Amino acid sequence: MSFCSPVILDIAGTHLTEVDRARLAHPLTGGLILFARNWENRAQLTELCAEIKDVREDLLICVDHEGGRVQRFRSDGFTHLPPMRAFGALWMDDGRGPEGSGAMRAQDAASAAGYVLGAELRACGVDFSFTPVLDLDWLDEATGASRSSVIGDRAFHADARVVTLLAKSLAHGLLRAGLQHCGKHFPGHGYVRADSHTDIPVDRRSLRAILAADAAPYGWLSATLSAVMPAHVVYPRVDARPAGFSRRWLEDVLRTRLGFTGAVFSDDLSMAGARMLDGREVSHTEAALAALDAGCDLVLLCNQSLGQGEAVDALLDGLAEAQLKGRWQPREASEARRRALLPSAPAPEWDALMCSEVYQRALALLP
Structure with a gap:
């Protein structure tokens, strides 16, 4: 029986x-995956990560730690990172410099943000963050506001080329800090108004239209992204x-047409939306099996450990039963992709990080 560990779950406490x-x-x-409820302070988070290991x-x-409104740890020394839209705005602002100078500054600032984000998480023992958002910031023609309120200022820009270069810069900073990352939400969530946390969004555009815009960054970043x-x-x-x-x-599309070779996570x-x-409501196990069969390497189940956590146990038991009955066959390639996301170097020490020239320079570059 092949060994494979595809489930990413959560815990209730600190x-x-x-x-x-x-x-x-x-x-x-x-x-x-960690949430704000798993946080008290840096010492507690570091101890929790050590307990897990x-x-x-x-x-x-893992953690959802993007900056802006999606940042799980915000106190006890963690930098309040700007939303990704701030880097798109910086791109568009040449100020008194030559044409294109804003774009150059924005890329450097995005790399700095990635380094700060990654280094602070790694210093507490976190391995991986579900960032960057690659969704385009589609605007409503009538109001000029973002079509998707759940994405909104989490997106870098409306132009796929700007999104790609800023995301690549952010990923460079993350990887320099030793933190792997995940582009989301393929092939694009920015065009739909509904929130998939509570509804099932429907995007009626053609494949050609989506590939030309929303999905374009995934092809252009196929050699950069750790996961999708x-x-x-x-x-x-x-x-x-x-x-x-x-x-x-x-x-x-993702693997064959766009050439992506990294890990694929299901969303929660x-x-x-899951x-x-x-046309019918499915169990967490059925959803997990469908995601794995479609090509996901890992499946995420969030906020189900609260109370007795029956849903978590049901998923683990259901997948084990499916494996024994031959309904699901683990893939060695999926396990290899998961292990490739683990850090390759020890976590830095927080106080030494705070004093380092690289970190201080990165802080100075943040918008």
């Missing part, structure tokens, strides 16, 4: 319970299923 330890030790668990050294410790997360959005002119459950999107399987497939 320290591990015995139940948490048992779930993390499960052979199908590949890592966990004591359970299994190969567990991937697909959107819980339905594109009915391409597939009746949301992108994260579609072999056409993940295998035919507890979101409304619970309806083929």
Whole structure:
């Protein structure tokens, strides 16, 4: 039986319970995602990450830490990072410099932000962040506001070329700090108004239109991105299923046409956009199996550890049963991609980081 650990789960508190330890030790668990409820201060976060690695050294410790309104840790020394739209605005502002100088400054600032973000997380023991957002900031023609309120200022810009270069710069800073990253939400969430946390967004554009705009950064960054997360959005002119459950999107478009070779994470399987497939509501296990069969390497289940965490146990038990019955076959390539996301160097010490010239210069470049 092949070994594979595709499940990324969560925990309820600021320290591990015995139940948490048992779930993390499960052979199908590949890592966990942290939230603001798992944070008290840097010392506690560092201790929690060490506890997790004591359970299994190969567990991937993840967080949604983008900057702006999506930043889980905001106190006790963590830098308040700007939303990604700030870098797009800097790109457009040449000031008194020559034409294009704003774009050059914006790329340097984005690299600096990536370094600050990555170095601070790594200094506390975090391995991986679900950033950058590659969605385009599509604007409503009538109001001039972002079409997607859930994306909005999380997006760099409306131009796919600007998004690509700023995301590449941010990724450079992250990787320089030793933190792997994830482009999201493939092939694009910025055009739809509905929020996939609570609804099932539908984007009725053609494949050609999406590839020419929203999905373009994924092709241009195919040799840069460590991982990709697909959107819980339905594109009915391409597939009746949301992108994260579609072999056409993940295998035919992302892997074959755009040449992406890194890890693919499902978005949170507890979101409304993940619970309806083929016209019916499905269990977390069914959703996970559909995502894995479509081409995801890892599946995310968030905010289900609260209370007794029955949904987490049901997913682990359901996947184990599916494997025994031959309904799901682990892929060695998926496990290799997961392990490639683990840090290759020890975490820096916080106080030494604060004093380093590289870190101080990066802080000075933030908009």
